[in-house]
Amino acid sequence: MATPLVTMHNISKSFPGVLANDRVNFELAAGEIHALLGENGSGKSTLMSILGGLYRPDQGRIYWQGNPVDLRSPRDAIRWGIGMVHQHFKLVETFTVTENIVLGDKRLPYFWRPASKERELAKLSARFGLDVDPQARIWQLSVGERQRVEIVKMLYRGCQVLILDEPTAVLTPQEANELFINLQHMKESGKSVVLITHKLDEVLAVADRVTILRAGRAVATRQRGSFSKEELAEAMVGRQLPPRPDRRRPVQDAVTLQLDNATAFGDAGQIALNNLSLQVHAGEILGIAGVAGNGQRELAEVVTGLRPLHKGTMYLAGENMTNRGVTALLNKGVSHVPEDRLGSGLVPNLDAVDNVLLRTYRHGTRPGLIDYRQARRQTEELVKAFSVQLASLGSPVKLLSGGNLQRLLLARELSAGPSLIVAVYPMRGLDIAAAEEVRRLLLRERDRGAAILLISEDLDDIFRLSDRIAVLSRGSLPVPPIAAQKANREEIGLLMMGHTEVATHG
Numbered sequence: 196m197a198t199p200l201v202t203m204h205n206i207s208k209s210f211p212g213v214l215a216n217d218r219v220n221f222e223l224a225a226g227e228i229h230a231l232l233g234e235n236g237s238g239k240s241t242l243m244s245i246l247g248g249l250y251r252p253d254q255g256r257i258y259w260q261g262n263p264v265d266l267r268s269p270r271d272a273i274r275w276g277i278g279m280v281h282q283h284f285k286l287v288e289t290f291t292v293t294e295n296i297v298l299g300d301k302r303l304p305y306f307w308r309p310a311s312k313e314r315e316l317a318k319l320s321a322r323f324g325l326d327v328d329p330q331a332r333i334w335q336l337s338v339g340e341r342q343r344v345e346i347v348k349m350l351y352r353g354c355q356v357l358i359l360d361e362p363t364a365v366l367t368p369q370e371a372n373e374l375f376i377n378l379q380h381m382k383e384s385g386k387s388v389v390l391i392t393h394k395l396d397e398v399l400a401v402a403d404r405v406t407i408l409r410a411g412r413a414v415a416t417r418q419r420g421s422f423s424k425e426e427l428a429e430a431m432v433g434r435q436l437p438p439r440p441d442r443r444r445p446v447q448d449a450v451t452l453q454l455d456n457a458t459a460f461g462d463a464g465q466i467a468l469n470n471l472s473l474q475v476h477a478g479e480i481l482g483i484a485g486v487a488g489n490g491q492r493e494l495a496e497v498v499t500g501l502r503p504l505h506k507g508t509m510y511l512a513g514e515n516m517t518n519r520g521v522t523a524l525l526n527k528g529v530s531h532v533p534e535d536r537l538g539s540g541l542v543p544n545l546d547a548v549d550n551v552l553l554r555t556y557r558h559g560t561r562p563g564l565i566d567y568r569q570a571r572r573q574t575e576e577l578v579k580a581f582s583v584q585l586a587s588l589g590s591p592v593k594l595l596s597g598g599n600l601q602r603l604l605l606a607r608e609l610s611a612g613p614s615l616i617v618a619v620y621p622m623r624g625l626d627i628a629a630a631e632e633v634r635r636l637l638l639r640e641r642d643r644g645a646a647i648l649l650i651s652e653d654l655d656d657i658f659r660l661s662d663r664i665a666v667l668s669r670g671s672l673p674v675p676p677i678a679a680q681k682a683n684r685e686e687i688g689l690l691m692m693g694h695t696e697v698a699t700h701g
C-alpha cells in the first residue's frame with residue numbers, strides 16, 4: 196500500500212487524572228475523508244489537537260509521508276499543511292472575513308490592499324464551492340458562514356489536511372449538506388479531511404474510512420461499505436444500546452406556560468417573534484421543529500427572561516410574568532438548556548462547583564450565605580448521577596470535553612426539580628448513549644410533571660419525545676400544535692420550509 200499522507204504512531208497523552216489517548220495508531224491517506232467516532236470523552240478532540248499542533252503527545256510519533264515531523268504549535272502544523280477547525284470557533288467578531296483570514300499570515304506585507312486579497316479569497320472559496328462574502332464582518336454571519344470562514348482560512352494557508360471537530364453539531368441540516376458537498380470538492384482536489392462526529396448517518400454518507408476510539412484507545416478502523424450503522428454503534432459503545440424509552444401519555448390540564456401574541460425583536464432589530472401564541476401543559480413536551488434562525492433562540496430567551504417582550508403576555512402557572520426578568524423566572528423554577536453551553540450556559544473559567552452554585556445558590560436556605568461544603572457535596576452528587584467525566588471538581592469547566600460540558604449543564608438544570616424546562620438542541624454534541632440518557636431524563640422530568648419546551652431541528656428527536664409538535668417559521672407558528680400521534684413527517688418538513696398550505700388534522 197502507498198505511504199499514508201499522515202501517520203500517527205503509538206500516541207499517548209494524559210491530563211491530570213485522565214489518560215486521554217492510549218497508544219493510538221491513526222492513518223490518513225491523501226484524498227480521503229476519514230471519520231473519527233467515539234463516545235464523549237473518548238479522546239477524539241485530544242488526538243486531533245495533537246495533529247493540529249495544539250498539544251504535544253507524551254509518547255509516540257507523527258509522520259508526514261513517512262518522515263517524522265515535530266509539531267510544536269498550530270503554526271508548525273499549518274506549515275506542514277495541517278489545519279484544524281475547532282468545536283468553538285476562534286474568529287475576531289469585529290474584523291471582516293478577509294481580515295480574519297489573512298490575520299497572522301507571515302507572507303503579508305505591512306501595508307496590504309484589501310481589494311486584491313478579497314478577490315483572491317473570492318476565487319479560492321468559489322473553487323471549493325464555499326460561499327462567503329469577503330467584506331462581511333464576522334458578527335454579521337450565521338454559525339454556518341463562520342464555519343466556512345474557518346475552512347477558507349485553512350485553505351488559504353495551503354492546508355492539505357483539514358480537521359473538523361464536530362462541524363455539523365452547530366449546523367442546520369441544509370448547511371450540513373452543503374458542507375458535505377464542499378468536503379467532497381476538497382477530496383476530489385486531493386485534500387484529506389478528518390471528520391469528528393457523533394452522527395452515524397454522516398459517517399455512512401461521506402466517510403471513506405472510519406476509526407473508532409473507546410476510552411482513549413483506537414479499537415477499530417473500517418473501510419466504507421464494510422460496516423452497518425448498528426455495528427458502528429456497538430463498536431463505539433462496546434455494548435448493545437438499551438431499547439428506546441417509551442413516550443407519550445395524555446396531556447394534563449394544568450397550563451404551565453402560556454404565551455399570548457408574543458412579539459419580540461432579534462439582536463439586529465428585526466422582528467424575531469411575530470404575534471406568537473402557545474401553551475405548554477404540566478407533564479407535556481411541546482416539540483418546536485424548525486430551521487434554525489426562525490426565532491428559536493429568541494423564543495427560548497423570551498421564555499427564560501433573557502429577552503424582553505415587545506408586545507404580548509407571558510403567564511407561568513397562571514401568573515403574569517411578562518418582562519419580569521431572569522431572576523424572577525429562575526425563582527419560579529424555569530430551567531434553561533441554552534444553545535451555546537459556554538456562552539450563556541456555563542462560565543468557562545469557573546470550576547464545576549462554582550458553575551453549579553451559579554444556578555442553585557438562590558435556592559439556599561439562608562439567602563446571602565453560600566455553603567461551599569454543601570455546594571461541593573451537591574456537585575459531587577450531580578457529577579456522579581450524570582456521569583460527568585472530569586479530572587477534578589476544581590478545574591475550570593472549559594477543560595471538559597464537549598459532551599461532558601453538556602452533561603454538567605443538564606445536571607445543573609434538571610436537578611432542581613424545575614416546573615418548566617426550555618431545552619434548545621439538548622442532544623447536540625452528545626454521543627449516542629449520552630443522547631439516549633438525556634432523552635430519558637427529559638421524559639422522566641415530564642412524567643414528574645414538568646412542562647418542557649423542546650426546541651430542535653432534529654425531526655427524529657422531535658417525533659420521539661414530543662406529545663405535541665409545532666413548527667416555528669419566521670417567528671410564528673403557521674398552524675397550531677399537532678398531537679404527535681397525528682403529526683406526519685412530510686407535513687412538518689413542508690411547514691419547516693415555509694409552506695403554510697398544508698392540510699393538518701391537529
Ligand SMILES: Nc1ncnc2c1ncn2[C@@H]1O[C@H](COP(=O)(O)OP(=O)(O)OP(=O)(O)O)[C@@H](O)[C@H]1O
Pocket residue numbers: 210211213214215233234235236237238239240241242584585586594595596597598599624626
Ligand atoms: N486540556 C485538558 N485538561 C484536562 N483534561 C482534558 C483536557 N482536554 C481533554 N481532557 C480530558 O481528556 C478526555 C478526552 O477528552 P476529549 O476532549 O479528547 O474527548 P472527545 O472524544 O473529544 O469527547 P466529546 O465527544 O465529548 O467532545 C476527557 O476526559 C477530558 O475531560
Ligand SMILES: [Mg+2]
Pocket residue numbers: 239240241282360596597598
Ligand atoms: Mg471533542
